[in-house]
Amino acid sequence: MGGIWVVGEVDGAGDLTKLSCEAATAARLLGDAAKLDVRGVVVAAEPDAAAANMTAFLPVVIAVRAPEALERPAAAVVAARVAALAGAAAEPPAYVVVGATLDGRDLAGALAALLGVGILVGATGLAWADAADGLPAGPRVEMQPFGGRVVTTSAFTGERGIILLRPNMVAAEPLAAPGRVEAAATQAIVDPAPVRVVERVVTQSTGPAIEDARVIVAGGRGVGGPDGFSGLADLAGLLGGAVGATRAAVDAGWVDYAIQIGQTGKTVKPAVYLAFGVSGAIQHKVGMQTSEIIVAVNRDADAPIGEFADLFVVADLAAVVPALASALRARAG
Amino acid sequence: MRIVVLVKPVPDPGEERLGADGRLDRSVSAVINGNDEYVLEAALQLIDANGGDVTLLSMAPAGITDPIRKALAMGATRAVLVSDPALAGACAWSTAQVLAAALQTLEYDLVLVGADTSDGGGGVVGAAVATLLHRPYLSHARKIEPFEGGVRVERLSASGHDVLEAALPAVVGGTQLLGEPRYPTLRGIMGARSKEIAIRTLAEIGLADRAVGGAHATTALLDARPPASRGSTRVVRGADPAAAAAAIVDFLVERRAI
Numbered sequence: 001m002g003g004i005w006v007v008g009e010v011d012g013a014g015d016l017t018k019l020s021c022e023a024a025t026a027a028r029l030l031g032d033a034a035k036l037d038v039r040g041v042v043v044a045a046e047p048d049a050a051a052a053n054m055t056a057f058l059p060v061v062i063a064v065r066a067p068e069a070l071e072r073p074a075a076a077v078v079a080a081r082v083a084a085l086a087g088a089a090a091e092p093p094a095y096v097v098v099g100a101t102l103d104g105r106d107l108a109g110a111l112a113a114l115l116g117v118g119i120l121v122g123a124t125g126l127a128w129a130d131a132a133d134g135l136p137a138g139p140r141v142e143m144q145p146f147g148g149r150v151v152t153t154s155a156f157t158g159e160r161g162i163i164l165l166r167p168n169m170v171a172a173e174p175l176a177a178p179g180r181v182e183a184a185a186t187q188a189i190v191d192p193a194p195v196r197v198v199e200r201v202v203t204q205s206t207g208p209a210i211e212d213a214r215v216i217v218a219g220g221r222g223v224g225g226p227d228g229f230s231g232l233a234d235l236a237g238l239l240g241g242a243v244g245a246t247r248a249a250v251d252a253g254w255v256d257y258a259i260q261i262g263q264t265g266k267t268v269k270p271a272v273y274l275a276f277g278v279s280g281a282i283q284h285k286v287g288m289q290t291s292e293i294i295v296a297v298n299r300d301a302d303a304p305i306g307e308f309a310d311l312f313v314v315a316d317l318a319a320v321v322p323a324l325a326s327a328l329r330a331r332a333g
Numbered sequence: 334m335r336i337v338v339l340v341k342p343v344p345d346p347g348e349e350r351l352g353a354d355g356r357l358d359r360s361v362s363a364v365i366n367g368n369d370e371y372v373l374e375a376a377l378q379l380i381d382a383n384g385g386d387v388t389l390l391s392m393a394p395a396g397i398t399d400p401i402r403k404a405l406a407m408g409a410t411r412a413v414l415v416s417d418p419a420l421a422g423a424c425a426w427s428t429a430q431v432l433a434a435a436l437q438t439l440e441y442d443l444v445l446v447g448a449d450t451s452d453g454g455g456g457v458v459g460a461a462v463a464t465l466l467h468r469p470y471l472s473h474a475r476k477i478e479p480f481e482g483g484v485r486v487e488r489l490s491a492s493g494h495d496v497l498e499a500a501l502p503a504v505v506g507g508t509q510l511l512g513e514p515r516y517p518t519l520r521g522i523m524g525a526r527s528k529e530i531a532i533r534t535l536a537e538i539g540l541a542d543r544a545v546g547g548a549h550a551t552t553a554l555l556d557a558r559p560p561a562s563r564g565s566t567r568v569v570r571g572a573d574p575a576a577a578a579a580a581i582v583d584f585l586v587e588r589r590a591i
Contacts, residue, residue, distance in 0.1 A: 012492055075460065076470055100455065102489060106472050109429070109460025118426045118551025121455025135553060144560065145453025146349040153556040161551065164455055193469040195499045198485070203493035215590075239591065247509075257475070257510050258489065263346055263451050264367045264509040272590045274581075282347035286451070290560070293588050295581055301570065311584045312568045319574035320581075327578040331591075 002160075003037030004030060005093040007082055007111075008054045008061070009103060010044045012202070016053035018212045019099035021172035023165045024057035026126050027097040028175075030139055033128035036094070041085060043078040051181045057172065059179035075106030076192035082107075083114035084187035095139060095156075100164040101211070108162050110192070119162045120154050124169050124269075124290070129155070139163065147267065147286020167211045168269050203256070208242050210259050215241030215272045218261060218288070221248040222277020222298060222317060229255055231321040232276060238328040244268065246284045262287035276317040280305025297321075334385035334479060336376045337441045338409065339432060339459070340369045342393050342400040343452040351557045363393075365400040368447025370407075370514040372507035375477050376445050377408045377515065383479060386410035388439060392420060392431050395532055406517030406525035413439065417535040422547030429461035430545050434538040436466060443484060444504040448473055459506040469499030475510035 006027040008020040024040055031038035040061035042051040051063035064081045086092040096111060098104045100122055112119045125142030135155050141163055143152050210216065217236040219229055229243065236243045243259055250260045261268055262284040273291035278284060280296070280303055288294070289308060296309035297317045306312040313320065342363040344350075352358040365373070376387045389404050389412040401412045415435050423431070436444060444463075449456030456472075463470035475494060476487040484503050488495045489510075517525070535541055569580045585591045 075472075076464065079464070101491065102473050103491075105449070105456045106460045106470065108455075109457035109462075110464040110470070112426055112457065113429060113461040113464035116426070118424050119455070119457050120552055121425070121457060122453065133555075135555075140555065143453065146344075147346070147451070148560055149347075149349060150351055150557050151560050152351075152554055152558075154552050154554050157551055157553050164457070192464065193467050193499070193503075195469045195471055195497050197495055198498055199496040200490065201493045201496070209491060257508070260509075264371075264448075272585065286346065293585070293590050294563075295584065297577070297581075306566060306568065308563055309566055310563065310588075311581065312566050313572070313577050313580060314568065314570045315572060315574065315577045320577045323574035323578035324581055327575070327582050328591075331582060 002091040002094040003039065004095045004097060005082070006038065006040045006058065006097045007078065007107060008040050008042040008050055009099055009101060010042065010047070010050040014044070014046055014049045016042070016050040017099065017101070018172070019101060019165070019167045020054065021057060022167065022170050023097050023099045024054055025173045026165055026170045028058060029170070030126050030128055034137070041082055043081045048181065055179040055181060056174040059175070061179060061181050062184050063181050064184040074195055074197070075103045076110045076195070079107050079110035079114055080189050080191050082111055084189045085184055086115060088185065088187045094159050096162045098162065098164055100166050104164060108164050112162055115160070117160045117162060118156055119164065120156070121164045123163050123165045126163065126165070144290055147263065148290040149286070166267070166269065208240070210242045210244055210261070210266055211268060213242035213268070213270055215239040215274070216244045216268060216270045216291070217241055217274045217276070218244035218246070218278055219249055219276050220246040220278035220284070221252070223249060223254070224277070224318070226254045228318070231325070234325050235274070235321060235328070238325060238332070239272070241270070241272070246278055275305055275309070276321060278305055279303045280308065334379060334383045334443065335388070335441045336379060336385060336443045336445060337388045337390050337436060337439055338369065338373045338376050339444065339446040340373065340389050340391045340401070340404055341366045341447070341450050342391065342397045343450055346451045349452060363397050363400050365404050366447055366450045368449060368508065371509050371511045372445035372447050373404055373407060373409065374514040375507055375511040378512070379477065379479065388413060388441070390432065390435055390439070391415070392423070392428055394421070398530055401530055402525050403517060405528045406521040407515055408521060411528055412530045413533060414530055415533045415538060417546070419535055419546035419548065422550055423545065424550040424552045425457055426461070426551045427545040427549065429458050429465060430543070431535070431538065431540065432458065433462045433465035434540050435533060436462070438538055442501045443479070444468070444502070446504065446506050448506050448508045456506070459504060463504035466504070469503045470506070471497045471499055471503060472506035474505050474507045477505055477507065477511065
């Protein structure tokens with residue numbers, strides 16, 4: 001049986017993303033349980049730095065150089081190379097683990113079509129199980145569909161498949177001794193229909209991406225405007241977190257869609273979710289209800305978020321936000 | 334311009350539940366997936382500006398036509414519904430193969446698909462369909478602009494957006510940023526009653542002997558359960574701002590979160 005491959009994603013600076021470190025760890029733990037070989041694959045114009053990053057977590061990482069003028073090749077270009085590598089391998093991978101980012105989803109879809117395998121999307125837990133009930137031995141994948149209204153366990157019906165892992169499901173855990181990078185042998189590659197990158201526009205400020213953030217300070221309609229959000233940004237800075245928003249705040253033009261949490265935005269699972277002026281409507285709830293700790297501040301004592309927050313402070317956020325910032329500053333000394 | 338919009342009926346968000354068989358309970362009222370409505374709106378604007386028609390393509394049980402009818406009322410020209418008893422319990426890989434095969438029976442310049450679905454779909458089907466058809470795939474669009482022979486898309490990235498171009502025919506995945514979907518007008522609703530919803534079986538799209546559908550699912554649901562209870566809510570009322578802030582800090586410290 002083939003082993004487990006983890007496809008690493010490269011960030012704008014050429015390094016391995018935080019989620020890919022988590023995916024490598026999750027795959028290695030799965031491989032340990034299954035006694036399967038686990039290796040990483042990094043495909044990029046300049047894959048060496050990210051591949052070296054990945055050796056902290058995996059014994060072998062294959063670096064594949066993609067002929068792309070820009071630093072981050074399209075997911076379809078990556079998929080073609082991973083599929084070619086799998087086709088040429090003495091033991092093609094049984095399972096492929098990918099982080100569930102924008103590019104990761106595109107990669108998983110394209111790779112599924114090239115390899116003709118199934119996908120389990122949005123894994124929140126991974127375990128290995130022996131053959132049972134007509135299913136082969138393989139990964140048992142926990143997922144939280146419908147925005148976490150249900151928790152499910154699924155399996156592949158055959159001994160192959162692609163798993164898309166959500167952020168913050170495992171803590172990245174380095175190996176005692178780092179692994180090594182191997183350059184990929186040349187393969188015949190059938191490239192996808194071409195998509196030309198005309199321009200890359202960087203608009204988002206630094207700080208953790210909302211999907212990766214340990215702490216999210218989110219605002220809704222109750223925040224009142226862009227000024228209110230700068231108060232939340234101040235709190236996020238103090239807590240080493242990221243700012244999030246409800247759709248109402250995005251629609252009002254106060255903040256960017258990139259930080260919208262909920263049904264048609266991001267799904268997040270931070271350790272701490274601080275919600276200010278967020279009513280907790282179902283469309284928002286489905287994007288954040290699996291957060292470990294939810295603290296809500298709302299003037300409306302009847303806001304639905306009061307029903308699922310761990311701490312619900314009924315107060316005017318305009319006064320609480322600066323007071324909380326002062327308290328956190330005082331605490332930091 | 335001939336546009337095909339892939340639409341998925343999903344349970345009304347917030348109402349979803351699994352039936353005793355572990356499959357989606359289809360008795361819950363179905364709506365068009367939110368992100369599919371955004372790409373439908375983009376398609377309607379494209380044909381308003383450039384002429385052409387919009388075909389809806391969906392894979393769903395034949396009984397679920399209300400959401401399709403609503404999308405027709407918004408202004409789509411016609412609908413094709415791939416419906417076959419063998420498709421119950423189909424996996425994402427089957428779905429992609431079915432949609433790709435159905436697309437091969439249609440004429441199109443552009444295929445639009447929503448970024449993901451609210452029923453737990455992970456937004457992987459668009460990429461798989463494009464790959465099967467060997468068409469360019471431009472995903473997570475916030476803007477779609479056709480030009481002579483091609484399409485330009487602004488695609489969300491982790492740090493902003495990328496401007497992408499590809500030749501037509503192409504597959505484009507779209508997001509909420511494409512703009513608020515229109516409401517059907519009364520005239521649209523009346524007109525939709527006489528629009529065609531063509532039902533196609535697997536045999537009719539050339540997949541009769543192929544390993545697709547529930548019996549060939551690549552994934553199996555083993556167990557579904559409610560999430561662990563969050564426990565009770567601690568409520569703080571009537572505290573002045575400093576006391577409210579202190580209550581939050583104390584709570585986070587107590588939970589070892591800071």
